[in-house]
Each structure stands twice: as C-alpha cells, then as structure tokens.
Amino acid sequence: MPTDHREHMWFTNRRAWVDRTTIGIAVAAGWFVVVLLIGPHGDLSASASRMLAIFGAAVVLWITEAIPLSATSIFVIFAEILLISDEAIVGLPAEFEAPTYQSIFATLASPVLMLFLGGFVLADSAAKYRLDRNLAGVLLRPFGNSPRSILAGLMAITALLSMFVSNTATTAAMMAVVLPVAAGLEPTDRLRTGLILSVPVAANVGGLGTPVGSPPNAIALGRLQDQGIEVDFLKWMALAVPVALIVLVFAWFLLTRRFPASADTLDIRIGGAFDRQRSARILYVVFALTVIGWMSEPFHGVPSSIIGFGAVVILLATQVFTVDDLRGLSWHILWLVGGGIALGNGVSATGLDEWLVGLYDWGSLSTGLLMFALAAVALGLSTIISNSATANLMIPIGISLAQSAAVDLDPLLAGLLIAMSCSLAMALPVSTPPNAVAYASGEIETKEMATVGLLIGVVGIVLVVFVMPPIWDGLGIL
Amino acid sequence: MDELLILVVEDEPEVRAEVVRDLSFAGMIRVEQADDVADARDAIDEVDRAGDHVGLIVVDHRLPGGESGVDLLVSLKDNPNTRAIRTILLTGQAGHQDTIRAINEADLNHYFSKPWDPNELVAVAVRLLTDFVLDAGIDPLRYVRDLDGPRLMAAFAKHGRPD
Numbered sequence: 240m241p242t243d244h245r246e247h248m249w250f251t252n253r254r255a256w257v258d259r260t261t262i263g264i265a266v267a268a269g270w271f272v273v274v275l276l277i278g279p280h281g282d283l284s285a286s287a288s289r290m291l292a293i294f295g296a297a298v299v300l301w302i303t304e305a306i307p308l309s310a311t312s313i314f315v316i317f318a319e320i321l322l323i324s325d326e327a328i329v330g331l332p333a334e335f336e337a338p339t340y341q342s343i344f345a346t347l348a349s350p351v352l353m354l355f356l357g358g359f360v361l362a363d364s365a366a367k368y369r370l371d372r373n374l375a376g377v378l379l380r381p382f383g384n385s386p387r388s389i390l391a392g393l394m395a396i397t398a399l400l401s402m403f404v405s406n407t408a409t410t411a412a413m414m415a416v417v418l419p420v421a422a423g424l425e426p427t428d429r430l431r432t433g434l435i436l437s438v439p440v441a442a443n444v445g446g447l448g449t450p451v452g453s454p455p456n457a458i459a460l461g462r463l464q465d466q467g468i469e470v471d472f473l474k475w476m477a478l479a480v481p482v483a484l485i486v487l488v489f490a491w492f493l494l495t496r497r498f499p500a501s502a503d504t505l506d507i508r509i510g511g512a513f514d515r516q517r518s519a520r521i522l523y524v525v526f527a528l529t530v531i532g533w534m535s536e537p538f539h540g541v542p543s544s545i546i547g548f549g550a551v552v553i554l555l556a557t558q559v560f561t562v563d564d565l566r567g568l569s570w571h572i573l574w575l576v577g578g579g580i581a582l583g584n585g586v587s588a589t590g591l592d593e594w595l596v597g598l599y600d601w602g603s604l605s606t607g608l609l610m611f612a613l614a615a616v617a618l619g620l621s622t623i624i625s626n627s628a629t630a631n632l633m634i635p636i637g638i639s640l641a642q643s644a645a646v647d648l649d650p651l652l653a654g655l656l657i658a659m660s661c662s663l664a665m666a667l668p669v670s671t672p673p674n675a676v677a678y679a680s681g682e683i684e685t686k687e688m689a690t691v692g693l694l695i696g697v698v699g700i701v702l703v704v705f706v707m708p709p710i711w712d713g714l715g716i717l
Numbered sequence: 718m719d720e721l722l723i724l725v726v727e728d729e730p731e732v733r734a735e736v737v738r739d740l741s742f743a744g745m746i747r748v749e750q751a752d753d754v755a756d757a758r759d760a761i762d763e764v765d766r767a768g769d770h771v772g773l774i775v776v777d778h779r780l781p782g783g784e785s786g787v788d789l790l791v792s793l794k795d796n797p798n799t800r801a802i803r804t805i806l807l808t809g810q811a812g813h814q815d816t817i818r819a820i821n822e823a824d825l826n827h828y829f830s831k832p833w834d835p836n837e838l839v840a841v842a843v844r845l846l847t848d849f850v851l852d853a854g855i856d857p858l859r860y861v862r863d864l865d866g867p868r869l870m871a872a873f874a875k876h877g878r879p880d
Contacts, residue, residue, distance in 0.1 A: 308879065411874040415867035446880060453880045572879040627879045662880075672878045676870050679858035 263305025267296040275322075283594050286335045289322040290589040297582055301628035302620075308628055309571040312578020319343050319585045338588050346581040350544035351450070351461040352573050357547020358451030359568050361526055362404040364560045368519040369510065370526065371400055371412055376510030386430055386500035389507060391491050393417070394437050398445030398487055402452045403530070405569070406442040410673035413438045416509045418680055424502055433498030435682045436691055439673035440490050443665045444695075447483045447658075449533075450475045450543065454576050455630035455661040459654035461580040462634050465587070466642070468651055472533040472543040477716050478655060482707060486663070486699050493694060497687075518559040525550050525559070572627070579631030583638075592639030602645040607705065609648060610656060613637050614700040617660035622670045622696070626661040633657050649717060656703050663699035666692030719855060720769040723748045723842065726757045726776040726786060727807075732831070736775060736807065739835040740842055743863030746772075754784035761799060772849035773803045773842055778811035787815045790823035801852055803845035807833060 274292035279285045293315060300311040321328050324340040331337055346352075365371045375396045382392030393413070401409040417438055421431045446453030450460055450472055456479075460470055513519070532539075532546040554560040586592045601609060613633070621629035634657050640646055641653035664670050666689045668678035674692070677683060711717040723740050725748060727733040737748050749764070749771075751757035757774070764771050774793070776786035786806060793799040806819050809831035819825040827841050847865040850857055857869035 405874065406880045407878075408871075408874040411867070411870035414870055418866060455880075567875065569875070569879070575879055625879060671880060672873070673880075675858055675878075676861075676873060679861040679870070680866070681862040 259303050260305045263299055263303030266303075267299040267305065270295040270299060282597065284332075284335070284590060286323050286331050286337070286589040287591040287594050289331075290319075290585050290591040291594075293318045293322065294582065294586060294591065297578075298632055301632060302624050304624070304628075307571070308625055309574040309578070311628075312575045312581075312631075315578045315585070316343055316346065316581045319581055323585060323589055335589075338584070343581055343584075346584060347574065347577040349461055349464075349577065349580055350542065351457045351464060351580070352577055354544040354547045355451055355454075355457050355573060355576065356568075357529065357544070357550050358403060359405075359573075360551045360554055360560055360565075361529060361547075362408065363564060363568065364522050364554055365404065365526065366408065366412070367560075367564065368514045368522055370513075370519075370522065371404060371409075372416075373510035373513050375400065375413070375416075376508070379507060379509055384504045384506055386502060386505045387495050389505045390430075390433060390437055390495060393434070393507070394441035394487055394491055397438055397441035398448070398483060401442040401445030402448035402483075405572075406439075406446040406453055407672040407676065409442045409445070410439050410676045413442070414676055414680065416507060418682075420505065420507050421680075421682060428501045429498040430500035430502060430505070431498075432683050432687055433494045433500070435677055435680055436498070436688065437490075437494055439671070439677040440494070440665060440691065440695060441487060442673045443662055443671055444483050444486050444490065444699075447479045447486075447662050448476060449479070451547075452479075453662050454572060454627035455634075455658040457576050458579045458583075458627065458630040458634050459638075459658040461576070462583040462638050463651060463654050465580070465584055466638065466650060470651065471536040473536055474716065476534070478707075478711060479659065482659060482699075482703060485702060486695060489698050490691070490695050493691060497691065518557065521557050522554065522559050525553050575627050575631070579627070579634070582631060583635035586635045587639060592636065593643065595636060596640050596643045596645070600645070601640060601643070606647050609640075609646065610652070610704045610708075611700070613640075613653065614656050614660040614704050617657045618664050618696050618700055621661040621664040622666050622692075626664065626671060629664075630658055630661045633661075652708060652711075652717060656700075659703050660700050663696045663703075664692075666696060718768045720767075721746050721772045721846065721850065721855065721860065722764055722769060723846070724751060724757060724760055724764075724771050724774045725749070726751045726754070726774065726780065726789065728752045728777065728780050732777075736838075739838050740775070742839050742842075743860075745860060745863050746846070753780045753782040754786070754789045755782055757789055761793075761802075765798065770849075770853055770855065771799075771802050772846045772853070773805065775805045775807050775842075778806060778808040778815055785815065787811065787819045787823065790819055790825065794823045801849060803849050805829060805838075805841065805845070807831065807838075 271292045279288050297311055297315050300306055320340045320343050324343055325337045326340040378396050379392045382388045397409055397413050417434050421434050424431050450456050463470055529550040533543045536543055617629055617633050634654055637653045637657045638650045641648040641650040665674055668674050725736050733750055740748050749760050751760050761771055778786040780786055790804050793802055803826050805827045806825055807829045826845050843864050847868055850860050851872050857873045861869050
C-alpha cells in the first residue's frame with residue numbers, strides 16, 4: 240500500500256546526499272541560533288531579526304533538501320508561531336503588531352491552496368476515470384500521422400492536460416503512451432529522442448498556463464493576494480497562455496530540427512472508450528462546470544478558490560472521489576506551498592523584506608536589468624533545486640522589491656516572471672520531476688536534455704522579461 | 718547499496734542455469750543463486766548486510782539438506798525483515814499438501830510447474846518485482862526501464878517530488 244512518507248524514503252535512499260543532509264541541518268541550525276542570539280542590530284528590528292533566522296534556515300533547508308521540502312514548510316509555520324506571533328515564547332516589543340498564531344496556521348488553508356486542492360481532486364478524479372487519456376486520444380486524432388504533426392499534437396495535448404493536472408502526473412501518463420511508440424521506431428531514428436523529450440518539455444511549459452498548473456503559480460498568487468493584488472483565473476491565463484504557446488511552438492521547432500524523423504508515418508493510440516458509468520458522467524459535468532466557472536470569474540465574481548472547493552464537495556459527496564482517494568491526495572505539495580505563503584507573510588509582517596531590499600541600491604539598476612536578474616536567478620536556482628522551493632524563496636523578496644520606492648517594477652509582473660522562470664528551468668534531469676521521469680526511460684542523454692532545456696529556458700525568460708511586458712502593458716492586462 | 722536482486726534456489730545445476738538465464742532480463746537487477754535452504758538464507762543475510770534488497774525469490778520445493786523450498790518460504794513470511802520478498806514456487810515435485818501450505822502459510826505469489834514458459838516467468842517476475850519496488854519504497858524511477866514503467870512512473874507522480 241502507498242505510504243505517505245515515500246517522498247522522504249526515496250530521498251534518504253539517495254546515499255550520496257547523506258553528507259548533504261548533515262551539512263544542511265547543521266548550517267540551518269547554526270544560522271538559526273546565531274541570528275537569534277545576535278538579535279536586533281542597526282536597522283534590523285527585533286521581529287525582523289527573528290524572521291531573518293527563520294528565513295535563512297528555510298533557504299538552507301530548501302536548497303540542500305536536508306529534510307523533506309514539506310517538512311521545511313511546516314517548520315517555517317511552527318517557527319513563525321513560536322517567534323513572531325502573538326503567542327511568541329519570548330515577547331516582542333509592544334509597537335510590533337504581531338500576527339495572530341491562528342492567522343499563521345491559517346496559511347495552510349489559504350484561498351489559493353483551496354483552489355489547488357480543487358485542482359488536485361479534479362485531476363485525480365480525471366485520472367481515476369481515465370478522462371485524461373481518453374480526452375488526449377480524441378484530441379490527437381485530427382493531427383494525422385506524419386511525425387511532425389503528431390509531435391505537435393502530442394505537445395499541445397500534454398501542455399493542455401498539464402494546465403490542470405500536475406506536470407509530473409501528466410508526464411507519467413503521456414510517457415506510458417509514448418515509450419512503446421518510441422520503442423517501435425528504428426534504433427537509429429532521432430525521432431525517438433524527440434518524442435520522449437517532447438513530453439516533459441510540454442508538461443513543464445503547460446504548467447505555466449493556469450493558477451492550478453504548477454505550485455510556483457500558486458505561490459505567486461498567494462503572495463500577491465496577501466498584498467491586496469487579486470489576479471483571477473482568467474487574468475492569469477490571459478497573461479500566461481500566450482507565453483506557454485510561444486515557448487511550445489519554439490520547442491516544437493527545436494525538437495523537429497534537432498531530432499528529424501526517419502520514419503514517414505507514426506501511429507499513436509491513446510485511451511479508449513469513455514467511461515459511461517454514473518460516477519464518471521458526474522465527473523465530466525463537474526469538471527466542465529468547474530473549468531467554465533474558473534474562467535468566467537469576471538462575469539460572476541465568485542472567486543476560483545470557492546468554485547474549486549465546491550467541486551471538491553460535490554465529488555466527495557457523490558463518491559466520485561472517495562475517502563480513500565482523498566487519503567491519496569498529494570497533501571505534501573499543499574503544505575509545501577503553504578509554508579511558502581507563510582514565509583512571504585512573515586517576511587512582510589516583520590519588515591524583514593524592507594531590510595533585505597535595503598541592503599542593495601536597487602535604484603542603480605535599470606528596471607529591465609533588474610527583471611532579467613530576477614528571472615535569471617530563478618531560472619538558475621530552479622535548474623538545480625525544486626521549482627516550488629525556488630518560488631517559495633524568491634517570490635516574497637521579488638514582490639517586496641517591486642513594491643519598494645527605489646524600484647519601478649509592477650509587483651504582479653515581478654511575481655509572474657519569477658514564477659514563470661521557475662517553471663522554465665528544465666535543463667537537467669534533476670531540474671523537475673517530469674525531466675526525471677523522461678530521463679528514467681533510459682532513451683535520452685543528459686547532453687540532449689541540457690541543450691534543449693537550456694535553449695527553452697533562455698528563450699522563455701527573454702520572452703517573459705523583454706517581449707511580453709510591453710505587450711501586456713499595451714493590451715492593459717497587466 | 719539499494720540494489721535489487723532475484724534469488725534462485727534450485728539444486729540441479731542445469732535447471733538453475735536455465736532459470737537464471739531466463740531471469741537475467743534486466744540490466745539493473747542481479748540474479749543470485751543458491752542450491753539449498755541454508756545457502757539461500759546465507760545469501761539473503763549477505764544481501765541485507767550490503768543494504769541491498771532481495772525482491773523476488775524463485776524456489777524449487779524439493780531441495781537437499783533437510784529443509785524444503787516451502788519451509789524456506791514459510792520462514793521468510795514469519796520474519797518481518799523478509800516478509801515483503803515476493804515468492805515463486807517453481808517445481809515439478811510439490812505435492813498437494815505442500816502447495817496448500819505454501820499458499821496458506823507463506824502467501825505464495827505464483828506457482829509454476831516444470832517445464833515453464835520463459836516469457837510467462839519473466840512477465841510474472843516483472844509484475845512481482847514492480848510490486849516489491851513500490852512496497853519497499855525504493856526509488857521507482859531507477860526501474861522504469863526494466864520493470865513495469867507506466868506503473869512506476871505513475872507511482873512516482875503520485876508520491877514523489879513536487880513540480
């Protein structure tokens with residue numbers, strides 16, 4: 240039976256990381272204790288110094304993965320309650336308006352996480368009734384059987400699914416289809432590599448497309464929401480889908496050029512007959528209504544988190560999604576995002592963000608250069624560590640930086656470009672789990688993944704930093 | 718460290734060689750051999766000490782040395798450290814009672830009577846080893862190529878790292 244400590248077990252099984260575990264915990268604990276002992280210092284207030292201890296420890300733990308990512312998240316929440324809440328174990332100066340400990344716990348149920356919960360339940364239900372695969376089969380049919388158009392279809396469908404289903408689950412489902420097809424090609428046919436690489440690439444890029452597509456999007460939305468900047472589902476899509484589309488077209492062009500097919504035709508069969516039983520039909524209706532509800536928020540004004548939560552209620556009540564299914568949900572990802580939101584809130588409530596931003600004279604950089612720097616650091620960091628962890632660390636600082644007087648940068652744009660840069664990092668097998676899945680097939684070399692991933696990352700951030708902002712501005716959607 | 722192995726327990730050298738050849742389908746999965754129960758226990762202990770895992774054991778029933786293949790399977794089930802090992806009884810000589818005991822007391826996973834169909838043996842081994850990898854919490858992506866790839870990838874997506 241699946242157990243929920245798998246993430247941790249797989250992690251500890253990687254022996255090469257044992258030293259990293261010890262070092263990570265030692266450095267995080269050392270930082271935590273020393274910064275707490277030094278305490279307030281110059282411009283650094285008492286509350287901000289405590290938050291600095293938490294923030295630094297979280298940076299180290301998320302980067303080294305000395306403990307599971309979600310454990311670092313709940314450590315952040317726990318430490319904030321003990322150190323900066325109204326229940327802090329050592330009192331804080333009276334002029335500091337300490338957040339209530341209830342509000343810190345409540346980040347685990349923040350609206351954007353409830354939206355994500357809705358997304359998870361819909362995605363898991365779709366997988367259960369094979370709606371994802373069957374839909375993919377129907378959508379792939381018009382693409383015919385020439386290798387180039389099949390590849391385009393495969394990428395479009397993978398990206399579309401990945402907008403609503405986690406990138407990794409989409410990759411796993413599509414790889415199950417693609418691997419036997421690739422195995423059926425001549426061993427010398429470059430298309431084998433192209434086919435297998437196209438899946439993680441499209442899944443990673445598709446994840447940009449909607450608020451529920453990938454955790455970095457939720458982390459950005461959660462932080463923006465806390466700052467009173469509301470971005471609804473449709474607005475996110477209006478900003479992100481064009482980016483995803485352009486990057487996909489580029490990736491398709493790149494893959495078909497680098498990995499030309501020697502086969503003339505390619506036959507892919509996905510899915511089968513749609514499930515007609517009552518619970519499956521309920522799912523189809525709820526899925527369609529939820530997506531329509533999400534995309535029509537400007538017309539009815541009901542927040543997407545409430546609509547997503549409604550879908551959870553209906554699917555659970557009708558037992559389309561059972562209590563057993565509920566147990567199998569990826570709760571650790573919700574917690575991971577929740578810790579990121581708590582970190583952002585803590586950094587801003589204590590004023591640590593202003594202190595950090597004040598460490599450097601940002602006004603000396605042009606806005607374009609600043610944006611490029613944020614995107615490049617996010618891309619680089621998340622090439623090596625988890626996209627979500629990168630977003631957790633960079634989004635609070637990036638958005639606070641954008642809000643400071645020294646800088647002329649829209650906070651929404653800052654959040655958007657960091658979140659997107661995190662998702663555009665796909666140069667190595669360790670960059671994202673979809674890459675790890677594709678690499679595990681044994682059909683692609685790191686060198687090929689690196690070339691394709693790097694080009695996509697660079698083109699992606701140039702697009703997000705330099706090309707799109709003027710267009711978004713011109714269209715008035717930013 | 719964390720290697721996955723198959724253990725074949727069979728006393729007749731020619732038969733053993735044949736089973737080992739059939740089960741050498743996977744580059745990442747080593748096949749170990751033993752010719753009686755005592756030898757098999759030593760092999761399992763050794764694998765355990767090295768931090769590796771015996772995921773599947775294929776045993777003949779009638780073995781020299783006083784203990785039968787079914788005795789071995791029952792004792793593996795009684796030990797929490799070896800309970801997860803998947804089991805195949807591959808034999809021409811197990812009587813009705815022995816087979817019943819293997820099923821009831823050792824939760825036997827699969828029974829093959831000699832001669833066996835190599836393709837079927839491999840298919841069953843792949844299924845059982847995939848079950849073992851998922852149960853034992855071994856990184857499933859390591860075995861995508863050799864075992865049931867789609868199942869392992871789906872399990873990784875469900876329980877593995879976040880995007």
